[in-house]
Structures are given as C-alpha cells and as structure tokens.
Amino acid sequence: MDNIVPIVRQKMQRAFEVLREDFATVRTGRASPALVENIVINAYGGTQALRVLELATIHIENNSTIVISPFDKSIISEIEKGIANANVGLNPIVDSEVLRINLPPLTEERRGELVKLIKQKTEQGKIMLRQARHEGMEDVKRKASGENLSEDDVIRIEKEIQKLTDEFTGKVDTLASEKEKELMTL
Incomplete structure (x- = not known):
C-alpha cells in the first residue's frame, strides 16, 4: 500500500x-x-531521420548566435533545409563549414504570444500532475477495498498524495514565472 506514494511522485x-x-x-x-x-x-x-544533436555539435557564439558544426560537412545543406522547414522561426545561414543562426530580438507582440504559450504549457503540465494525483487516489481506494486498511491509513496516504501535488504544482508555477521573467527581460 505504501508503494503508491513513490509511484505518484x-x-x-x-x-x-x-x-x-x-x-x-x-x-x-x-x-x-x-x-x-x-x-x-x-x-x-x-x-x-536524425536529430540535429546527432548530426552536429551545437554551441553558442554569443547571446544571439547559434553555431552548428556538422560532423559530416556533406549534409550541411540538408540540416539548413530541415531547420528552415521546421517552422520554429529560425533562418540558418551557411558560413563555409558551419551553420549560423542569428536570433533577432523579440518584438513586444511576439513576447506576448510566447507568454501565452508558456501559460498554455503550464496548464498542460498541471493537468498531467492532476492526472497522476487522480490515478494515485484511485489506487488508494481500490486497494483499500481489497485489503484490511484502516480509514486512518487511507486518509494519511491521500494527504501525502495531495502534499506531493501541491509541491509539484509549486515547482511548475516557479518554473513558469522564471520563464516568463526571462521572456520579458530585454
């Protein structure tokens, strides 16, 4: 019965x-x-079909430039096309044997869109946490009916699961506020 809490965690x-x-x-x-x-x-x-990470080394030249050095220089144009077609708003430029991606500063409008995206992703994260909580609570009820568990044990385990939910919800909120602050910092 006590293995439910670690599984939920x-x-x-x-x-x-x-x-x-x-x-x-x-x-x-x-x-x-x-x-x-x-x-x-x-x-x-x-x-x-390989990830960029599997095809090249990636390093940061400065705050606004990503440099991609392919292990195999013959596929540099394929990497360039793949990144350009990925719909992530990045435009790689071939510079001899490397790709450079210059990140333009974000507009105020784009920052607002990204903050909305962060809020959506945060809500999705909280939904995943609530789902884990719900599954844990269902496991407690299912096992309580099949085993000789006191009402006190059931309540104790449910409180532990709720405490975990609160802890991870706080972590998600902190992560989201840090990301929003990073977005809004010029």
Whole structure:
C-alpha cells in the first residue's frame, strides 16, 4: 500500500521534466542549443531521420548566435533545409563549414504570444500532475477495498498524495514565472 506514494511522485517528476524540456524549446531572445537540438532532419537523401544533436555539435557564439558544426560537412545543406522547414522561426545561414543562426530580438507582440504559450504549457503540465494525483487516489481506494486498511491509513496516504501535488504544482508555477521573467527581460 505504501508503494503508491513513490509511484505518484515518479509520475509527477516525469510530468515536471517533460514540462521543463518543453519550456527549453521556447525561444526567449537568448541563444540556446535547446532551440535546435531536437529538430529532426532527413539526412543522407532522406534515408535517415536524425536529430540535429546527432548530426552536429551545437554551441553558442554569443547571446544571439547559434553555431552548428556538422560532423559530416556533406549534409550541411540538408540540416539548413530541415531547420528552415521546421517552422520554429529560425533562418540558418551557411558560413563555409558551419551553420549560423542569428536570433533577432523579440518584438513586444511576439513576447506576448510566447507568454501565452508558456501559460498554455503550464496548464498542460498541471493537468498531467492532476492526472497522476487522480490515478494515485484511485489506487488508494481500490486497494483499500481489497485489503484490511484502516480509514486512518487511507486518509494519511491521500494527504501525502495531495502534499506531493501541491509541491509539484509549486515547482511548475516557479518554473513558469522564471520563464516568463526571462521572456520579458530585454
């Protein structure tokens, strides 16, 4: 019975990590490898679908420039096309054997759109947390009816699950406010 709480914690931690990774892909005006590393490229004439991270090294030249150095220089144009066609608002430029992506400063309007996107992603994260909570509570009720559990044990476990939910909801809110602050900082 006591294994329910660790399982719920694990599900909530996974939901939090998914949200953190999702937030990393939101452009904030600062260059970050996360903006391009998971874009899938159809390399070698479309025979292989690989992430940019698997095809090249990515480093940050300055606050507004990402430099991508392909391991195989012959696929530089395929990486360029893949990033340009990924609909992430990035325009790579071939510069001899590397790709450079210059990030223009975000407009006030675009910042507002991104803040809305952060709020949507935050709500999706909270929904995942509530789902994990709901599943945990259902497990408690199911096991309580099948085992000899006192009402006090059931209440204690439900309180632990609620405490976890509150803890992870706070983490999600903190993560979202940090990302919003990063977005609004010029």
